[in-house]
Amino acid sequence: MKKVLIPTKLNPVAKELLEANGNYTVVQDDSAGLDVLAAQNPDTYALFVRSEKVTAEIIDALSSLKVVIRAGAGYNTIDIKHARSKGVDVMNTPGANANAVAEEVIALMLADARHIVPGDASTRAGKWEKKKFMGKEVTGKTIGIVGLGAIGRLVAKRLRGFDVTVLAFDPVLSEEAADRLNVKLVPLAELFEQSDYVSLHIPENEHTRGLINKDLFSVMKDGATLVNCARSGVINEDDLRAIKAEKGLRFLNDVYPKDAEGDKTVTDIADIMLPHLGASTAEANYNAARRSAEQLIDFDSKGVTSYIVNRDIPEGLDEAYADLAFTITKLTRAMIGEETKLNKIETSFYGELRKFGNWLSVPVVCALSEEFDRSMDEKAAISYLEEMGIDYATRETDEAKGYGSAITVDLMASVDGDNLRRISVRGTVAEGHLMISRIGHFDGLYFEPKGHLALFTYSDRPGVLSQIAGAMAEAGLNIDDVRNPHDKTGERSIAILKTNEPASAETMKQVAAKIDALSCCTVSF
Numbered sequence: 001m002k003k004v005l006i007p008t009k010l011n012p013v014a015k016e017l018l019e020a021n022g023n024y025t026v027v028q029d030d031s032a033g034l035d036v037l038a039a040q041n042p043d044t045y046a047l048f049v050r051s052e053k054v055t056a057e058i059i060d061a062l063s064s065l066k067v068v069i070r071a072g073a074g075y076n077t078i079d080i081k082h083a084r085s086k087g088v089d090v091m092n093t094p095g096a097n098a099n100a101v102a103e104e105v106i107a108l109m110l111a112d113a114r115h116i117v118p119g120d121a122s123t124r125a126g127k128w129e130k131k132k133f134m135g136k137e138v139t140g141k142t143i144g145i146v147g148l149g150a151i152g153r154l155v156a157k158r159l160r161g162f163d164v165t166v167l168a169f170d171p172v173l174s175e176e177a178a179d180r181l182n183v184k185l186v187p188l189a190e191l192f193e194q195s196d197y198v199s200l201h202i203p204e205n206e207h208t209r210g211l212i213n214k215d216l217f218s219v220m221k222d223g224a225t226l227v228n229c230a231r232s233g234v235i236n237e238d239d240l241r242a243i244k245a246e247k248g249l250r251f252l253n254d255v256y257p258k259d260a261e262g263d264k265t266v267t268d269i270a271d272i273m274l275p276h277l278g279a280s281t282a283e284a285n286y287n288a289a290r291r292s293a294e295q296l297i298d299f300d301s302k303g304v305t306s307y308i309v310n311r312d313i314p315e316g317l318d319e320a321y322a323d324l325a326f327t328i329t330k331l332t333r334a335m336i337g338e339e340t341k342l343n344k345i346e347t348s349f350y351g352e353l354r355k356f357g358n359w360l361s362v363p364v365v366c367a368l369s370e371e372f373d374r375s376m377d378e379k380a381a382i383s384y385l386e387e388m389g390i391d392y393a394t395r396e397t398d399e400a401k402g403y404g405s406a407i408t409v410d411l412m413a414s415v416d417g418d419n420l421r422r423i424s425v426r427g428t429v430a431e432g433h434l435m436i437s438r439i440g441h442f443d444g445l446y447f448e449p450k451g452h453l454a455l456f457t458y459s460d461r462p463g464v465l466s467q468i469a470g471a472m473a474e475a476g477l478n479i480d481d482v483r484n485p486h487d488k489t490g491e492r493s494i495a496i497l498k499t500n501e502p503a504s505a506e507t508m509k510q511v512a513a514k515i516d517a518l519s520c521c522t523v524s525f
């Protein structure tokens with residue numbers, strides 16, 4: 001069982017999903033503090049956090065740590081470089097809390113425009129200051145969004161009902177994408193010059209720290225509003241302080257260098273201050289919790305690495321192919337037998353994947369052994385196999401076969417002395433979905449390796465599939481999907497069943513005996 005430590009206020013759905021999966025024990029406690037919990041749980045495998053600081057000391061204290069999941073967007077609170085050096089993968093859950101932040105931005109803009117906070121205090125105090133609280137309207141204004149990612153896009157979308165003009169600055173956004181989002185891409189200074197409201201939605205990192213400074217404040221319109229629901233470090237506070245009163249700027253703020261009680265450095269310049277509430281909605285907390293659990297389960301069971309923020313994947317390689325290499329190898333391993341001692345691995349990387357062949361050995365090895373540190377490079381993968389006494393070779397590919405970008409993994413083992421057994425599986429990615437196209441001589445399969453699979457091979461004859469289905473039903477299993485082709489000779493068949501739950505070893509044994517199976521296995525993704 002892998003231990004997951006959740007030292008934060010995260011919706012219980014994360015704990016529930018992990019425990020239901022059966023491979024995890026969960027310690028969740030938002031009262032003790034991360035340092036105390038880390039000392040009490042040194043055997044933690046995965047750590048789920050919100051804005052808690054994950055320092056080098058915390059990482060060092062958790063000697064079994066392999067994964068940190070930031071249940072949220074910004075991971076500037078995590079020492080990702082130290083994590084990398086210790087073989088710890090760090091993920092975030094992009095977009096999970098984006099709508100909550102977008103709504104907070106709009107709430108801040110409207111609250112300030114209509115004096116909601118002081119208006120409430122004054123009226124409660126028995127005053128009648130109607131004249132004092134003359135407001136302004138957001139409708140028809142120009143909004144500048146810095147960083148058009150998950151949150152920035154939603155701010156633009158939600159504001160559309162106010163008939164605003166949206167300007168955006170984001171170096172990775174194409175003109176076409178901007179057109180689709182109905183925003184106009186402009187240089188950063190121009191955005192500050194033309195906007196009535198500027199809302200920041202960029203991460204804090206070495207490129208953005210202090211990016212919003214006097215050069216930009218000085219060109220803002222008099223009376224314009226700056227909203228910071230991103231990170232405090234992206235603004236040069238002193239520059240804003242120096243110019244704010246002179247230009248009558250408004251500053252609406254949600255973020256601080258530290259999430260804690262005590263005086264705040266922006267108190268004198270912020271017109272509204274919130275205690276980092278951007279993601280604090282029930283819905284966002286549920287989404288981030290669910291996504292954290294699902295991402296960990298997918299990482300462990302399918303090798304899905306898409307959300308890792310501190311591991312480099314070669315430029316130009318679609319991460320789906322790393323998942324494919326992992327998945328094919330895992331399936332091949334299940335078919336040859338989990339306990340069988342492997343002698344050799346041969347791989348083929350077709351089409352565009354040829355140039356990434358060396359790197360793709362890493363997910364192949366990850367699928368064979370949980371002990372292999374997933375952050376390691378291809379050299380480490382090959383030396384790991386050498387230590388295990390397994391030869392590794394990547395074959396030249398015959399591109400005339402027209403497989404496009406595809407991967408084949410062959411695993412070889414000596415079974416019963418010298419008798420060599422080879423299982424070969426090929427797959428590809430189609431319309432964004434992983435597909436297994438061939439298992440051994442069973443070609444043209446095209447099934448998605450997802451959920452719980454039970455596979456049987458047998459000498460082809462009528463009626464076998466119904467026998468398997470009947471036995472599965474007797475065992476209380478529901479069949480969600482089936483593939484049942486012959487091999488090239490027509491002498492053998494394969495039945496690949498997707499079941500609602502994993503078939504037990506006992507059920508597999510009974511079915512195999514009933515149909516006189518040549519081989520059988522289960523595997524879950």
Ligand SMILES: NC(=O)c1ccc[n+]([C@@H]2O[C@H](COP(=O)([O-])OP(=O)(O)OC[C@H]3O[C@@H](n4cnc5c(N)ncnc54)[C@H](O)[C@@H]3O)[C@@H](O)[C@H]2O)c1
Nearest residue numbers: 073074147148149150151170172201202203229230278279
């Ligand atoms: N206040 C809160 O509670 C709260 C909640 C969620 C996120 N955040 C903060 O908001 C940030 C953005 O979140 P997101 O979910 O939209 O992330 P995201 O990764 O989806 O979007 C970030 C965008 O910023 C762009 N970007 C990066 N550097 C830039 C630069 N120098 N100039 C302009 N654009 C740049 C990226 O290209 C990307 O499109 C997070 O990193 C986090 O720090 C705050």
Ligand SMILES: O=C(O)[C@H](O)COP(=O)(O)O
Nearest residue numbers: 050051072073074279280
């Ligand atoms: O980056 C984020 O996701 C936000 O800043 C939310 O932080 P929180 O989860 O601590 O509220």
